[in-house]
Amino acid sequence: MIGLWHYLAVAAALFGIGLVGFLTRRNLITMFLCAEMMLQGVAINLVAFSRYHGNLHGQVFTLFVVAVAACEAGLALALFLMLYRRGKSLDASDWQGLREVGVSQTLDTEPLAPAPAEEALPTLTPAGARPARTEEEPARV
């Protein structure tokens, strides 16, 4: 028969995998997914204990956790999008410039391969005007 211990074991496994993934990966989205995994491990714990105690407290709490996690996801993905636009990369270690002043940089022994250059999209010249050559958008010409 499946008892409380089984649930707890699954939850611990989920939490452990998530933790290891969070500590080892450096892609922001993967890290985020790992964090979600840890959160779900905790949620399983709550549900299991809820069942074990025979009341609904843990389940209600889990509903809240899931709702908060959803909000979190929205926020986090929006942030990642902004970070990607700034740095053209999802590498979390690219942001170590945010460290304390006077602390030396941590050298990356295994740098990622540079991202392939984006192919310039074709643009149309606005009708009736001479195409302007601007510094921000040299690709338009």
Next chain:
Amino acid sequence: MSDPVGLALTVLALLLAATVVTACFNTSLLRKIAHWPLIVACGSAAVVALVLLLKVHDAAGDAAVRFVSEPVTWFQAGKLAVNFTLTVDPLSCVMLAMITFVATWIAIFSGSYMHGDRGFARYFAVMGLFVFSMCGLVLANNFFLLIAFWEGVGVCSYLLVGFYYDKPSAAAAARKAFLVTRLGDTGLILGLFFLWRLTGYATTDLTTSFDLIARAVRDNPAKVEELTAACLLLFCGAVGKSAQFPLYVWLPDAMEGPTPVSALIHAATMVTAGVYLVARCAPLYAMAPEAQAVVAWAGGITAILAAFFALAQNDLKRVLAYSTVSQLGYMFMALGTMGSVSPTFAVTAAMFHLFTHAFFKALLFLAAGSVMHAMGGVIDMRRFGGLRHVMPRTHLTFLCGAAALAGLPLLSGFWSKDMILEALTEASEHPGPHSGTFYTLLLVGLATAAMTAFYTFRAYFLTFWGARRIPEEAGHHAHESPAAMTVPLVVLAFGALFIGAAVEPLSGHALSHFLGRTPSLELASAAPGVHAAEAAHGFDWALAGISSALAIGGVLLAWWLYGGGGPEAVPDALAPVWVASRNKLYVDEIYHGAFVKPAETLAFISRQFDGFLDALARLISYVPRAVGLGLRPIQNGLVQFYALSMALGLAVLLSFVVFRISR
């Protein structure tokens, strides 16, 4: 408004209005005429005060007379209820008339003397405030009101001594004057609380509390000691304000102020506030013989010491300042005889001298101001001389003032000084524990009289006789002062010559009789143990002869030594005395060593200690900084590193909790 209290209020209102109006005159357009409000207000106040004097005189007749205004509550705190009440009696009337009269002429003089000064309007505004406070002081019928006005005149004195505030010596002198008088004021405030206690915490009104205290002491003679303590504390205030030994040191320095200020505040009015206070509190002093002895001794020591200092000063104004200190000592000597002669006589003698002194000392200061004006601000007698042809009117008026101060026969100073000496003689003849004291003080008084005559005429001869010498600061325009300055001189000179004779011998002792109608003096005469013989005084020809001879002797000695004008030559035999006098017996240096230096050392130590505390506080502020320095490398900007530290920390915490619980 025609009742006496209404008239007294009118005087105060006029002066306060003048102050406020003058303060508004400090604009470039109106500054030139800023002296007019004060002159007009003082002049009309003098007329009102004279009317008041006549009214009170008529009302007095042969009975004591006093008008007290309706009490208006000023403030109330617990048992303490302070009323705003004024009292009009012969004593305050005489003071009021004298103050407003002298102030009027000094205001007129100042209008010309201060002409073109940057602070012209400020000068007259403060002057108005001063005259207002001084009038309030003599009219106040409540201890707290008295203190308020007492401090008011102190503040005005501070502001006017430090009038040239950009001059460091003037600023220092103002500070010194304020701090030294503050020492005395502390005693005054304590004394007033003592008196409040003696009334059984019933009232702080002067007239009522005198009655209550007199009754309390009569019922319980053991309270005399408490009363003596209160009187001595009150006298502390008088010592500070009236520049008596040992707190006289501020007055000579106060000469840094403009000369008319010295004339009004530091000769005629404010410095006599102490004398007035003791005279006003005569019923208390009459019951405390020990306090009387202290007052008399302080007066005697001050009189002879200051006269000695005045002998060899170079600065004309300082000679006059020490002379003021000495004459105030005279007044206190007279007040000290209060129990041994009838209090009325003692107070009358002191007030009479105060009255005449106001005239001739104001005159002397104004004449010195006139000299200073012509000499381009130089007041050192070594640098000018022989001015009698350059400034004939100033010369003649100064001579009148000097003769009156020296006590030459038939002039004002002669009559009042003689009355004080008479009081001392009578006190020394009165059998009692202090008769020896008063005999000594009589000799002190006579010696002081001789010295006064000598130093006054030394200053006179050095300034006006001998070869004509004019300092280069005067330029080519050393000339007689304008009429606005000489007219007040002439008016005051008439006062100096004749006012003494006019109010006493020629008018059948009008002043004595009038002051005798003061209720508080009658109360003083009724005090137990007071020699209450009626003040029927024949003129003491022998005493008058001795004092005249001493005065004339002093003048002749001065003429013999300095008749040829300066520079002064000192006989070798007298050189040590001369040096001691010139250096004021090193009292200033002793005070500097005994009080100023220790205070400065204490301040220095405190400052160092403060620095030490600051350093300690700074040291503590370094602790978080050092901790931050140790923790900073952790913030390396790697998210994984943060997560790892968090996980490890959590693991450590959890294992700690788990193992602790399981153990």
